[in-house]
Amino acid sequence: MRRNQSILDLEIIAVKIRRNVLEICRQRGGYAAQGVALADVTAALYFDEMRPDSEGWFHDRFVLSNGHDAIMTYGALAETGHYTIEQLRTYNEDGSQVDQSPIEGQLGFEITAGSLGQGPSQAAGLAWALRQQGSDKRVYCLFSDGELQEGNVWEAAMFAAHQKLDNLCFIVDNNDMQASGRAVDVLGVEPVPEKFEAFGCKTRRITGTDMAELLDTFDEARATKGQPYVMICDTRLWDGIDCLQQALPMAHYTAKAAVDWDEGLAEITATLSALEARRDG
Amino acid sequence: MLLTGPRSFDPAPFDDISYDLCTRRDDVVIMSADLSKYCQVVRVKNELPRQHLDVGMAEQNLLSVAAGVAKGGLIPVATCFACYITRRAYDQMMICMGTGSGPGTNQKTGPTNIAIGFTPGISNPARIHHQAAEDLGMVRAIPNARVIDPVDSTDFRAALDAAVDLPGLTYIRGHRGDTPRILDPEKFTFELGKTYKLKQGKGIGIIATGHGTQWALEASDILTDRGVEHSVLHVPTIKPVNESEIAEFAFAHNQIVTIENHQIVTGLGSLASEIVSDIGGGPRITRLGLPNRWAPGGTMDFIRGQLGLDAETLATRIAGVAK
Numbered sequence A: 001m002r003r004n005q006s007i008l009d010l011e012i013i014a015v016k017i018r019r020n021v022l023e024i025c026r027q028r029g030g031y032a033a034q035g036v037a038l039a040d041v042t043a044a045l046y047f048d049e050m051r052p053d054s055e056g057w058f059h060d061r062f063v064l065s066n067g068h069d070a071i072m073t074y075g076a077l078a079e080t081g082h083y084t085i086e087q088l089r090t091y092n093e094d095g096s097q098v099d100q101s102p103i104e105g106q107l108g109f110e111i112t113a114g115s116l117g118q119g120p121s122q123a124a125g126l127a128w129a130l131r132q133q134g135s136d137k138r139v140y141c142l143f144s145d146g147e148l149q150e151g152n153v154w155e156a157a158m159f160a161a162h163q164k165l166d167n168l169c170f171i172v173d174n175n176d177m178q179a180s181g182r183a184v185d186v187l188g189v190e191p192v193p194e195k196f197e198a199f200g201c202k203t204r205r206i207t208g209t210d211m212a213e214l215l216d217t218f219d220e221a222r223a224t225k226g227q228p229y230v231m232i233c234d235t236r237l238w239d240g241i242d243c244l245q246q247a248l249p250m251a252h253y254t255a256k257a258a259v260d261w262d263e264g265l266a267e268i269t270a271t272l273s274a275l276e277a278r279r280d281g
Numbered sequence B: 001m002l003l004t005g006p007r008s009f010d011p012a013p014f015d016d017i018s019y020d021l022c023t024r025r026d027d028v029v030i031m032s033a034d035l036s037k038y039c040q041v042v043r044v045k046n047e048l049p050r051q052h053l054d055v056g057m058a059e060q061n062l063l064s065v066a067a068g069v070a071k072g073g074l075i076p077v078a079t080c081f082a083c084y085i086t087r088r089a090y091d092q093m094m095i096c097m098g099t100g101s102g103p104g105t106n107q108k109t110g111p112t113n114i115a116i117g118f119t120p121g122i123s124n125p126a127r128i129h130h131q132a133a134e135d136l137g138m139v140r141a142i143p144n145a146r147v148i149d150p151v152d153s154t155d156f157r158a159a160l161d162a163a164v165d166l167p168g169l170t171y172i173r174g175h176r177g178d179t180p181r182i183l184d185p186e187k188f189t190f191e192l193g194k195t196y197k198l199k200q201g202k203g204i205g206i207i208a209t210g211h212g213t214q215w216a217l218e219a220s221d222i223l224t225d226r227g228v229e230h231s232v233l234h235v236p237t238i239k240p241v242n243e244s245e246i247a248e249f250a251f252a253h254n255q256i257v258t259i260e261n262h263q264i265v266t267g268l269g270s271l272a273s274e275i276v277s278d279i280g281g282g283p284r285i286t287r288l289g290l291p292n293r294w295a296p297g298g299t300m301d302f303i304r305g306q307l308g309l310d311a312e313t314l315a316t317r318i319a320g321v322a323k
Ligand SMILES: Cc1ncc(C[n+]2csc(CCOP(=O)(O)OP(=O)(O)O)c2C)c(N)n1
Pocket: A034, A066, A068, A114, A115, A116, A117, A144, A145, A146, A147, A175, A176, A177, A178, A179, A180, A251, A252, A253
């Protein structure tokens, strides 16, 4: 833990991120199931792990490789105030500047991430350049299990380990889901930790939804010397909103009409009230 | 010839160019993909190891790591053979290196990304897989990219010097091994987009780039001996080129011939044709270069002979367009 936030506070932020994701995606559909499932990772990353800088941004660098997971960043940056929820509601609208898979330079996004599998190498190059210049900044890169099928990802792992980039932390959204179904059916990617270990990385497999475990894992990543760190998060689509998880478990993309957004929001509101009651309790 | 100096040969131009650049700028990183020696990156690797980064034989990684290095505030100069740096890693060149700045992106100025493709066209002896007859066209198709095909070590050096100060993607065709010194550094100053008249005449206007300019000058000597009137325009910048200079040159001649070490589609010949046809009513343009079939392998002299690009045949083909 870096910013002395309580676990409960971070859990509350995660629920608010889930709420933002639903608010954004209910307009015209979107990658809601991933944004919801990654809300705990996102809360831990943006509200505890990455250090703020003096200019209202972050000292550390986040490289989003899995472009469509931008929805998680939008959920977080609505909470930080970098985007308004009104701006974000234009997501998936013709002419919107809020891309579903953003382009390099858009607020919050370091790379153009939509051609999948290209983030890990860019994060590794970034980490190498920062280390070269004596910077203490850390680099985080999120990519997905689908991206593990791209060769470029393994080129990055080999390079990062060879260069002993211990300022680099890979976060894998290992949700056993990709565009056409479950990864186990399309092209199996397991055993994921063992593969990265074999490439020379230090790894830890977690659920990705337990806040205490997430913070502990980020701590371990920071304490790791001489190796890049890979946290493999076994999330499942919609983690944190049971009714939607039951309604649409195979939702790589969630169309506007595919789920009952009000039902999901009602569950979120109840979860939020319970957590806030505990906090104020 | 205008702008040219005494002929001599530079045995390893990029070794000096890269070393000189790195000693002047400690923010430059020369990157390799297991081909440092073959791209003549020797002194930087040995004497300035902090400014050399080898990613192994992984060209997608070369360009995506380079793009990350650029985002970290350094200037990557990714080197590899032209075939691999474009064909094998085109998406990384376009998306990772090419989308960070310029019209249509999210920022006016973004990181500087440089890629150098060595042994382009038929300057690699290993046929098909090692040759790159389409690299200029591929990179030319990337919005905001800059594409430069220098004729010798003088404009190769100048092109790289220009690129390190520019945001966005620059692709330069590299020269390696015995490279003729053609341009006189005293008389020639490189400017991005500028074209250079190497011979002023009338009748046939020859427009050439890269090795094609070397070939054009060889043919020019023969044409002069035979009394065939012509001019030669060297066009190192394929993109963004000063279009009005090409148009002015083209409309000042009865016939245009383009010469390039590249397929006659999508490269210089296409560029000149597009510019002239956009205006309309211009001279006929004959495109000489690599045909739309697999070129043979071997020495460049041998391949040129096979493809009718040796000096003698070129001169005859050029003279033939007047008839
Ligand atoms: C290089 C590339 N190939 C194909 C696609 C098309 N595509 C978009 S998402 C996707 C599956 C990605 O899997 P994952 O990120 O694990 O999906 P999720 O878990 O978010 O459902 C594919 C094949 C792409 N965007 N990029």
